[in-house]
Amino acid sequence: MEKIAVVGAGLAGSLISVFLARRGFKVDVFERRSDMRNIQQSAGRSINLALSTRGIKALKKAGVAEKILKHALPMHGRMMHEVNGELKYQPYGKDGQYINSISRRLLNVELMNLAEDFENVSMYFEHKCLNVDFENTQLTFQTNMGKKTESYSSIIGSDGAFSALRMAMQTSGRFNFSQDYLPHGYKELNIPPKSGQAQMDINSLHIWPRGEFMLIALPNPDNTFTCTLFLPFEGVDGFDNLKGDDEVIRFFQKYFSDAQDLMPNLLDEFKSNPTSNLVTVRCYPWVKEKVALMGDASHAIVPFYGQGMNSSFEDCVILDDMMEKYLPNWDKVFDAYQEERKPNADAIADLALQNFIEMRDLVGDKDFLYQKKIEHRLCSLYPEQFKSQYELVTFSNQPYHEALNKGQHNTELVQKIIKENLEHKIEERDFMESFLAQRDL
């Protein structure tokens, strides 16, 4: 039986192991950390994800969607919290379109269990990758029992944003690579239930947009909310400046007073939870000899479009498609995979950076909201001719780079409608359909 190594038992690594197992390979999964199933989660590291169409497609293809989705909570739109506590709601899409809040840890645990259910999958924890011998497709690990070297017919590097496999590629010549940090960091906070009840609407993603920074909250099935505060490190309203209790309290009173009222443990959490970085990683090629990168190892993105996990799961789908097409020729599998995925990974990286500005700043901007309103009307009235970028990214499987391009066209189109005062004609079907058709010329 052909042996494949998967380095990293995170979300992408666990899911690709399922795909590989279903194809009959002997799969060895190596994880640097201990088995998360045996240890308690460290505080302030819960992290919620928004599972949407692409991710669900991958889970379905792997045959595990049902088992996962029962842990998810639907979010139908954004609930914006203004400084004075006023709420504004924007649906994400049409009726019946929603994204799914799910705990990262729970998702990871489920996927690891599902992978290990296959007889031909073995998982090894506390295995730190020390060396990659690309020529011989060989891995060397540091384990608790000493060093260990194994050979494989192919190796998948799904070892995250600080990938050891990518680092080995980086120093091996002609490997383009960048890591870009935002000036912002993030800190997790928590809104507990009150008398067992959720303190806010549990079917929305809550946003407190404040220009240069923001707070968001995603609901959990236990009626808690996992909140994330995104803030610059430097400046007056920056993490570096919020050291004392008084400063933290004043800051929350000023900007997030309605949220503060729901956070009984704010000060403790603020002090004890870590402040984490936000990085975008791009690289190319993703393949060297018989070693391929996927997920965050090849394209770590910022979390603002809710597509980090979804794009990694889409990597799994495309890699599986290419296995279907080209196996047993791994060179062709990997080449076709990276050529297909690279432009889409770049596009979702750009989209995620753009969406940070949209979420923290523009959702409070009148002109922007007016544009969004027109866009929403076009989406509803002409669902075939006009799809918003958000819809294409979140509720379709169209390649990200096409969604990026269409999004730019949409913006131009809506701005043209406003500039030429055509709002009153939006419901004139004949006029509008020909107007929309122009776009594709």
Next chain:
Amino acid sequence: MEKIAVVGAGLAGSLISVFLARRGFKVDVFERRSDMRNIQQSAGRSINLALSTRGIKALKKAGVAEKILKHALPMHGRMMHEVNGELKYQPYGKDGQYINSISRRLLNVELMNLAEDFENVSMYFEHKCLNVDFENTQLTFQTNMGKKTESYSSIIGSDGAFSALRMAMQTSGRFNFSQDYLPHGYKELNIPPKSGQAQMDINSLHIWPRGEFMLIALPNPDNTFTCTLFLPFEGVDGFDNLKGDDEVIRFFQKYFSDAQDLMPNLLDEFKSNPTSNLVTVRCYPWVKEKVALMGDASHAIVPFYGQGMNSSFEDCVILDDMMEKYLPNWDKVFDAYQEERKPNADAIADLALQNFIEMRDLVGDKDFLYQKKIEHRLCSLYPEQFKSQYELVTFSNQPYHEALNKGQHNTELVQKIIKENLEHKIEERDFMESFLAQRDL
């Protein structure tokens, strides 16, 4: 006596050691490789550099210019070789302006000798940096006698494009970094003298521009020329396609027949000399705690503007200026240094990439040459009001980012002159002076 470590005894490392020694510090210089003064140069690695105003200023400030410049050969202009062997000459600047061809190795050896002439400088070879303890300003090296750890008051990382110190910063959080490879590589070749005489003009930099690729040649004092062939790796006219003797010969006959006639050892050299990569490295910050990067470690650039070494030497000047201003406060020294240098390092990286296109492609383009001709007339007639980008980069000490901006303005201005048919007015002083003055509005 305060102890400073310099990691890397290349050009920047050797020169900054001189500056540090002159300020009375105890300087330990660590080099991964053996002492190049004791070993023969490996074939195909000779490399010539073009020393110009910025580099000379640095050497003068360090008090070593005279000793270096006696090994240099002036190059007054570009000599372009067309496919049919026809020659076209472009002066680099005004009369008396020239750049200086010098061997990298010889320059490095001289600078190492000059640094070691100081009693307070010690050089350690075959010291591979294994670890940087930023908090304690401590370095650990692998030496032939085992491991060695030393503490310093400051550390300079001048360990080149693949810097170990930068790598340590890269994995320590919030460090922006990119490495971008060109699709081109390069290979060194050689034109020997004939009966003791140089076979081409020794006061020119020779260029064979061929669109997607090019050959260049720099003169040496021994009447040889060091040639460099820049070629894509892939494609019909790519290195990967030039494997057999026949292919190499046919390729040279087709594109570089006049040069081929002067290269008796072409085939041997082509086969035995390595094919090297071309990388641009950018990063920020350059400083972490009391450790600062400089030269290629902080900004490796492609060689097409002849400014790699000159910009590294300018780093030394700026760092020395900041020491003058802010010592004994190393934090201020390093902060002011990186803030001053970063925009200029980015600018020269961009300029170097742009100049590759100019050298290999545009110098054979009629419109471009016509623009250059007008630019040259403006430079000669209005030397105070109009300075070409090349002049600002090569023959001035104006910050690179200003040269980049002025260059863009110049291009617009010349294009406007051509578009509005104002060429006949170039010599009308009153008209032209007010025309040029508009630019600054």
